[in-house]
Amino acid sequence: MKRIESSGELYDGINKILAKSSSVCTNFFLPQEETERSLASGDLFVHHTDSGILIYRRRETYYRTYFYLADPEHPEMEPPDLPAVLEIPYRDRDTTAKNAVCGFAETGFATLFHRFRMTRRGSEPDGLGTIIPARPDQLDTLMTLFRENFHPYAGCIPTEKELADEIAAGHILTDMNASGLLHFTKSRTGSELRHLAVAQSMRNRGIAGGLVQTYLSLCGSKKSTVWVREDNEPAIRTYEKSGYKADGMKSAVLIYGNN
Numbered sequence: 042m043k044r045i046e047s048s049g050e051l052y053d054g055i056n057k058i059l060a061k062s063s064s065v066c067t068n069f070f071l072p073q074e075e076t077e078r079s080l081a082s083g084d085l086f087v088h089h090t091d092s093g094i095l096i097y098r099r100r101e102t103y104y105r106t107y108f109y110l111a112d113p114e115h116p117e118m119e120p121p122d123l124p125a126v127l128e129i130p131y132r133d134r135d136t137t138a139k140n141a142v143c144g145f146a147e148t149g150f151a152t153l154f155h156r157f158r159m160t161r162r163g164s165e166p167d168g169l170g171t172i173i174p175a176r177p178d179q180l181d182t183l184m185t186l187f188r189e190n191f192h193p194y195a196g197c198i199p200t201e202k203e204l205a206d207e208i209a210a211g212h213i214l215t216d217m218n219a220s221g222l223l224h225f226t227k228s229r230t231g232s233e234l235r236h237l238a239v240a241q242s243m244r245n246r247g248i249a250g251g252l253v254q255t256y257l258s259l260c261g262s263k264k265s266t267v268w269v270r271e272d273n274e275p276a277i278r279t280y281e282k283s284g285y286k287a288d289g290m291k292s293a294v295l296i297y298g299n300n
Contacts (some may be wrong), residue, residue, distance in 0.1 A: 232264075
């Protein structure tokens, strides 16, 4: 596994794989700004194989794993020095991505859970709750909410610095007592709801619904998407009440080294 020194080195490696085969399977959908940030901090690594490349993005205690593979049924892996999390998105008809799930399972990855994506087409929400943008002085409380409600490796928990940046950007919503949070990102065509959590002692009080309604008011007429675990029935009900519907995209989330 070798540290990637520049974006040129990264994309040269990707282009070489794409030139070798017309049917390359990938899960590398990391936004450009996050890719550049990881390159600048020295947190992107690559492992070259006969059939493609594995890209490791180092987080504080684990790696997020990405790939470009011409033969996803037989990925060749160099065991990393930290636990590695891998998410493979697919539609039901996508046998190549499903084969990748099986292939990585053969290398030692274990399935943690499955998710599916829900989409809400742009329209005005029914109403707003008493929700506010998070403040910098709430960072510690919100960091605790993240750690108590999401998997330490597979939950995409931001670092404290990343959370501070997201608060400053207005991408974290909370209630007056910071007993719930909603994290979202924006793009030119819409937005994605990344995290939704409410403290255990404050559930069933309408906080989650209020967070979603306020978020949707910020989306306006643009499309919103959210990925949700298949077994998270309370979250699924909350999203359905807000107008989200399954759009056919699914994913398998796997882990290597610590389950």
